Amino acid sequence: MEGRERVVIESITPQIDCGRYPVKRVVGDELVVEADIFSDGHDEVAGVLLYRQQHEKGWQEVPLSRLENDRWQGSFTLSELGSYHYTILGWVDHFLTWQKDLKKRHAAGQDIAVDILIGVQHIERAAELAGPELAEKLHETAQALAHAPNRQRAVAIGLAPQLSTTISGCCARDLATRYPDELCVTVDRERAVFSSWYELFPRSCGRDRRHGSFKDVQSLLPELAELGFDVLYLPPIHPIGMTKRKGRANAANAEPGDPGSPWAIGSPEGGHKAVHPELGTLEEFRELVREAGKKGMEIALDIAFQCSPDHPYLAEHPEWFLWRPDGTVQYAENPPKKYQDIVPFNFETASWRELWEELRSVLFFWMDQGVRIFRVDNPHTKPFPLWEWLIREAKQRSPEVLFLAEAFTRQKLMFRLAKLGFDQSYTYFTWRNSKQELVDYLEELTRGAAREFLRPNFWPNTPDILNQYLQVGGRPAFIVRLVLAATLSSNYGIYGPVYDLCLAAAEPASEEYQHAEKYQLQEWDRDAPGNLKAVIAALNRVRRENPALQRTNNVAFYPAEDDGVLFYGKSTPDGSNTVLGLVNLDPFHAKQVRIQVPLEELGIKPGQSYLVQDLLNGDHFIWQGAWNSILLDPAQTPARLFRIRSWLRRERDFDYYL
Incomplete structure (x- = not known):
């Protein structure tokens, strides 16, 4: 430790667990970094934000600007995929301190002759540390200051803003304090934060009780693209x-x-x-991946690190599994449930390195087939170090690869997986049905530390989960949960076509589907009466057309005078796009509800009329004032998405709107 380093740097944000894990952003984002920077005494302090891409050796820097209460801020643009490192450098700026004191003494009419000489010494010392070209200019400035014809000229030379910037930028850092840790930010592509997922079983895409194939899935791509989905999960x-x-x-x-x-x-x-032989060939799968890409979609593939008792691994690598005293292999259990058809790996095997390497080869194999998105089955039942290593290996091979954690488990486990590198996460949204539950949960995800590392992906249903709200609420309940998932979160997904068709038959006292597609082939009439295809297409169109809905952490909640109605909004940082959502959470009863529109946030003056457009069905309203009333009838319109436009008065007594 250098005892003459006087600057303290602490409380840097953003960082996760003292820098143990990277924060997350996407290409094009600006990373805003803040820190407390201060020193003893009254000397002026300066600092810079240092950053570099992972593969770079040299650092770039941007100056920090002072906020208040010794808080400083700087930012840089994340222009490429991969990882960036950043840290902070701070120092006592003696020349800036001299300028501050000179200005005060000059204003007070004090003698500044000695101060001018001190300033000359500062500039000459800086010249000794500078490069040849800059040193020459600094010597010239020092001489000009020393031989200034009068007091006014000397002060003008000494207080020149560019002079302090130059000296601070290159020559004032010999006793600078550097924050001891290099923090990290992982930069992903846009789909990490904005995606619309559709899940289907390829084997149920056949006709006349025939086992479906990749070719059958390929024939559905135009319809799914028209519905607005960009990720097809198999x-x-x-x-x-x-x-x-x-x-x-x-x-x-x-x-x-x-x-x-x-x-x-x-x-x-x-x-x-x-690949399952009835689904087709590996080349037909690659063709499916290519055809999906042509329609703006990606194939997301399930990664499930488990085996059937017939998997070749059991014969080739028995050491990777847990064997019971009777000589049988240990199958999967979650008492009282038994999964005798599934055998988990024993990750405590002495051959764990070989097992990890094989699992990596599985992932790389499918990446070689063109897959860049993986939904990982039950990652919380596998070792955390495995995922940290495996995801790092995959992203080094292709920074475009994305991972969704299917981990309906305890909060701390979900958070840990997100910190380790999973780009998106399943959440508890599936079971948050009341107004207060939704508000509390969204604030937990978007206002706390989780916002820096966990990207929620909201699913109202999965092949394993048909919650009670959907079981009893009918078609309105499916619309409500669809709108909430797609607008509260910028990443969302549905398990279709059971969702499209509002199918809600469950096993008694269970969240399991009757006739679950997990265990049998199904044949769907995708155009059956009452389907949600028009609603889904409209909702995904609204998401694409409104940048405010393409992020999650910008959600805000507003007053609605009914505990069964949720009123919320999202805006872009510059305020150019705002969408307000209004949802009747009661799928059985119509509600005439009063809501308070955030006029000040929208730039609408009190008493000014404004045009309200429902983006889902095209309805228009003219409102005035903050409080307004609207009908939400679950049989007709259980949810609305508003875009508000101000009316402006021209001189010739007619109105128009922006």
Whole structure:
């Protein structure tokens, strides 16, 4: 430690767990960094924000500006994928201190002759540390200051703003304090923060009870693109084991023709690097990936690190599994549930390095097929160090790769996975139904520390979850949850086509679907009466056209005089785009509700009329004042998305709107 370093640097934001994990941003974002920087005494302090891309050795810098109470701020633009490092340098700026004192003494009419000589010494010392060209200019300035013809001229030379900037920028840092840690920010592509997911089982895309194929999925791409989805998520596409295969409705014994669960991966036909033969060939999968890309969509593939008892790994690497005293392999359990068709890896095996390397090869194999988005099944049941290593390896290979954590588990486990590198996370949104639950949960995600590392992806349903709200609320409930998912979060997804068709039949006293597609083939009438395709298409169009809905952390909540109505809004940072959401959370009863529009935030003056447009159905209203009343009838319009336009008065007594 250098005892003459007098500057203190602390409380840097953003950072996670004292810099242990990177914060997250996307390309084009500006990273705003703040810190407390101060020193003893009354000397002036200066500082810079240092940053570099991970592969760079040299640092770039931007000056820090003072806020208040010894808080400083600087920022830089994240222009490329990958990682950036940043830290802060601060120092006592003796020349700036001299300028401050000179200005005060001059204003007070005091003798400044000695002060001028001190200033000359500062400039000459800076010249000794500067490069040849700059040193010459500094010597000239020092001489000009020393031989100034009068007091006024000397003060003008000494207080020149550019002079302090020059000296501070190159020559005043010999006793600078550098923050001891290099902090990190991971920079992902835009789809990490804005995406619309659609999940389907390829095997249910066939016709006339025929097992579906990649070709069948490919034929659906135009429809899904028209609906506005940009990510098509496929459950595991690998061969399915026969041993302990589950039957319909999760029956312990399969009947002839039962296809089994896609998550029971592996058979004599192959394992995690093979495709189910009835789905097609590997080349047909690659064609699906290419065709999806042509329509602005990506294929997201399920990564489930588990096996069926028939997986080749059990014979080739028995050391990777846990064997019971009776000689049988330990299958998966979550008592009282038993998954006899699934065998977990034993991550405490002495051969863990070989196991990790094989799992990495699985991931790289599918990246080689063109996949850049992975939904990871139950990551919270695998070691945290595995994910930190594996995600880092994948992103070094391709910074474009993204990972969604399917981890419906305890909060701290979900947060840890996000910190380790998962780009998106499933959340508790699926079970947050009341107004207060939604407000509290969104504020937890967007106002606390989680906003720096956890990107929520809201799913109203999954193949495993049909919550009670959807079971009893009918079509209005499906619309309500769809609108909330797609507008409260910038990342959202639905498990379709059961969601499109508002199917709500569940097993008794359960969140499990009746006739669950996990265990049997289904054939869907995607155009059946009452489907939500028009609503979904309109909602995704609104999301694409309004940048305010393409981020999550900008959500704000506003007063609505009914505990069953949620009123909220999102705006872009520059205020150029604002969308207000109004949702009746009661799927059974119409509500005439008074809401308070945030006029000041919208730049609308008191008493001014303004035009309100419902972006979902095109309705228009003319409102005046903050408090207004509107009907939300779940049978007709359970939710509205408003864009507000101000009316301006011209001199010739007619109105127009912006």
